Amino acid sequence: MSDELHIIGGGMAGSEAAWQAAQAGVNVVIHEMRPNVGTFAHRTGNLAEMVCSNSFRSDDNEQNAVGLLHWEMRQADGLIMQTADAHRLPAGGALAVDRDPFSEEVTARLQAHPRIRVEAGEIDTLPEDGHWIIATGPLTSQGLGTAIAAETGAEALAFFDAIAPIVYADSIDMGTVWAQSRYDKGETEAEQKAYLNCPMTRDQYEAFIDALLAADKTEFHEGETAGYFDGCLPIEVMAERGRETLRHGPMKPVGLTNAHKPEEKAYAVVQLRRDNALGTLFNIVGFQTKMKYGAQTEVFRMIPGLENASFARLGGIHRNTFLNSPTLLDDQLRLKSRPHIRFAGQITGVEGYVESAAMGLLAGRMAAAQIQGRTLPPPPPETAMGALVTHITGGAEAKTFQPMNVNFGLFPPVAGLKGGRRGRKDRYKAYTDRAKSLWADWLALAPTLPAA
Structure with a gap:
C-alpha cells in the first residue's frame, strides 16, 4: 500500500488538507477535475477558487466563533488563512479577500511544494485501497456522487446554494x-x-x-x-x-x-x-x-x-450535496464502511469557506498521522474546530442533520457565567479564552515538519 495521500478535489478543504499533510512530511497527490471538467459556478482551473462570496465573515477572535476559527487555523500554519491575510480587502470587522489573486497564490504555493503533485482529471469511483480524502465540495461530479450514494446506501441529502x-x-x-x-x-x-x-x-x-x-x-x-x-x-x-x-x-x-x-x-x-x-x-x-x-x-x-x-x-x-455525517463518519472523518477514505469540507455538512477549510486541515493532519503510524485525536470540543467536528460526527441528531456554520451554540457551556444579553460579551470571551488554551495543547500533539 502506497504511503502517498490522495485528495479528490482542490477547493478550500482539499487545498488545506494537502498543505497540512505535506507540511507534516507526507507526499500528496491532488486530483482536481477542473479545467478538464467544468462546473456551473467555477470560472478557472485554479485551486481554492472562491465562488459564492469573497468574505470569510467576522475576524473577531474574542467575540465571534468564526473569528476564533480563523485564529485556530492561523495558529496551525493554515495555508488558506495565510493567503487570505495576504490578499485582504477593507471590510469593516470582516475578512474579505481579493478572490482571483487569492486562488492564484494558493495554486502556486501548492504546485511549488516539493511533496505535492497536482493531477487534472475526474475520479468517478470510490478507491479500493490506499489513503484518500474526498473533498469535492458542493459541486461533486455526478459519477462520484452516484458512487458515494451507492456506498452509503441512501440518496445523498441535498439543499440549494445561491x-x-x-x-x-x-x-x-x-x-x-x-x-x-x-x-x-x-x-x-x-x-x-x-x-x-x-x-x-x-x-x-x-x-x-x-x-x-x-x-x-x-x-x-x-x-x-x-x-x-x-x-x-x-x-x-x-x-x-x-x-x-x-x-x-x-x-x-x-x-x-x-x-x-x-x-x-x-x-x-x-x-x-x-x-x-x-x-x-x-x-x-x-x-x-x-x-x-x-x-x-x-x-x-x-x-x-x-x-x-x-x-x-x-x-x-x-x-449542494452533503453526507449524513453523524451516521456515516467516525471522529477521524473516516467513512465507517471504508476507513481508508476520509471526507473533508462542505460535503461533511459544514457550511462556509472557513469551516470547509477547517475540516480539510483536520483531515490532512489526521491522515498524515495515520500514514506515519500515529493516531491524532480530534481536537477538544471546547475549541472551534473541535466543536464543528464533534457536531458533524455524532453531536448532531442524524434524522434532522443539516449543514451548519460554526457558532457558540455548538460549544460546551462554560460553568458559572451569567446568561442573557448582558452577559453575552463575558460569555463569548470565556469561550474563546478556553478554546485558545486547549487549541495550543492539541497542536502540540501534532508538530509539523519542515517541508523537504
Whole structure:
C-alpha cells in the first residue's frame, strides 16, 4: 500500500488538507477535475477558487466563533488563512479577500511544494485501497456522487446554494450611494468605509419587493423536496416569508448615516462590498438569487444608485450535496464502511469557506498521522474546530442533520457565567479564552515538519 495521500478535489478543504499533510512530511497527490471538467459556478482551473462570496465573515477572535476559527487555523500554519491575510480587502470587522489573486497564490504555493503533485482529471469511483480524502465540495461530479450514494446506501441529502451578483464599480452612481461600514466598524478609515450603501424610501422598498416576488425564477424539478441553507437563502425566498423580512435582514438600515442627506433616515439599505483589491468590482451583500438573468438586471436596477449598473457576474443557484455525517463518519472523518477514505469540507455538512477549510486541515493532519503510524485525536470540543467536528460526527441528531456554520451554540457551556444579553460579551470571551488554551495543547500533539 502506497504511503502517498490522495485528495479528490482542490477547493478550500482539499487545498488545506494537502498543505497540512505535506507540511507534516507526507507526499500528496491532488486530483482536481477542473479545467478538464467544468462546473456551473467555477470560472478557472485554479485551486481554492472562491465562488459564492469573497468574505470569510467576522475576524473577531474574542467575540465571534468564526473569528476564533480563523485564529485556530492561523495558529496551525493554515495555508488558506495565510493567503487570505495576504490578499485582504477593507471590510469593516470582516475578512474579505481579493478572490482571483487569492486562488492564484494558493495554486502556486501548492504546485511549488516539493511533496505535492497536482493531477487534472475526474475520479468517478470510490478507491479500493490506499489513503484518500474526498473533498469535492458542493459541486461533486455526478459519477462520484452516484458512487458515494451507492456506498452509503441512501440518496445523498441535498439543499440549494445561491450566488450573489457582482457590479462594476464605475457603473455605480456615487451621487446617491455613500461609503460606510455599519456602525463605522473598523480601525482605519478604509475599514470604516468598506461598504457602499444604496438607500431606499418606503415606496422604493415596496416596489422592489413587488418586482422581486413577480420576477421569473429558475426552478428545479429535482429540488421539490430539497431546501435551502438558511445562511445562503435567495432574496426572493426571504421576501416570500414576509414583506419586511429583507428590511430586517440584508437590507436593514441600522448603523448607517446617508452622507448625502444625513438628516434623512433610509427605510431600507442595500450594501455592496468591495470584491477585488483594485476596487473595480463590488458584490451585492446578501443578494443571492435564483431569478433568471433578464429579471435580475431589471430588478436590481431598481436599487437607487444602481439604475445604470453593469454586471460582471449575475447571480445563480446550484445544488449542494452533503453526507449524513453523524451516521456515516467516525471522529477521524473516516467513512465507517471504508476507513481508508476520509471526507473533508462542505460535503461533511459544514457550511462556509472557513469551516470547509477547517475540516480539510483536520483531515490532512489526521491522515498524515495515520500514514506515519500515529493516531491524532480530534481536537477538544471546547475549541472551534473541535466543536464543528464533534457536531458533524455524532453531536448532531442524524434524522434532522443539516449543514451548519460554526457558532457558540455548538460549544460546551462554560460553568458559572451569567446568561442573557448582558452577559453575552463575558460569555463569548470565556469561550474563546478556553478554546485558545486547549487549541495550543492539541497542536502540540501534532508538530509539523519542515517541508523537504
